[in-house]
Amino acid sequence: MNDLGPEYVAARRVLLDALAALGDHRDSLILVGAQAVYHHTGDADLNVPLMTTDADLAIDVAGLADAPELGGALRGAGFTPGPNPGHWVAASDVAVDLMVVPHQAGTTKASARAARLAPHEKLTARIAPGLEPALIDNEVITIISFEADDARTFDLRVAGPAALLVAKVIKISERLDQADKQPDRLKEKDALDAFRLLQAVETDVLADGLRVHLDDExxxxxxxxxxxxxxHHGASPDSRLAVLASEAASGDPTVPPAFAALVTDLLGSL
Structure with missing residues (x-):
């Protein structure tokens, strides 16, 4: 743990703060995002340190209780709402993002960004397409601190690798569509996280997970x-995903062909 970046250590501390604050709702939370990716991959034999500056939690609304109110619980723990729905910022300026899948969002309005989780605050969580597989593809893991003087642990559902791969690819594809008008939203790190999953997790495991998703409504x-x-974007060395992953790995020339080969194997397994 000593070689983890300070940003990642701080992000884990704030995740634990949020889990403590939302204790009565923890059964409805699923860890997604980079911290979940790193649980499955470790450093994945890359010369790129594990680094994330926040924590991402999907809310499974199906079992969500009315009380305690989510926003109030987070405010009581020192979090303040950020400029976007679901973005909660700790006193250390590290954030936790709360997200809800569209079919549980309480609204069908196409322009809606915030989920409607009444009686919880209106802007408590944002609507996030692509996390649907995480609701059915997850396992309970004990989340620990990366700091020797913090003994807190919490049991939490963590999205499976196939669910995380779907979420990453959906996120990147949405940003590719927006890249001409909003190039700053396209993050190379998301492609590298996808590569970490492809590299560290057995292809058959990913394929089996994807098949389970395809059977779910x-x-x-x-x-x-x-x-x-x-x-479309990852099956050749010059594809956008492969190139983005290489850029995030400081231009490592081995990444694009490896990315394409792993994608080709996965598609073949399906």
């Missing part, structure tokens, strides 16, 4: 879209 469309996107 709500997860199937997100997973089918992710498969098509990775086929």
């Amino acid at each position: 709500h997860a199937s469309s997100a997973t089918a879209k992710a498969i098509e996107q990775v086929r």
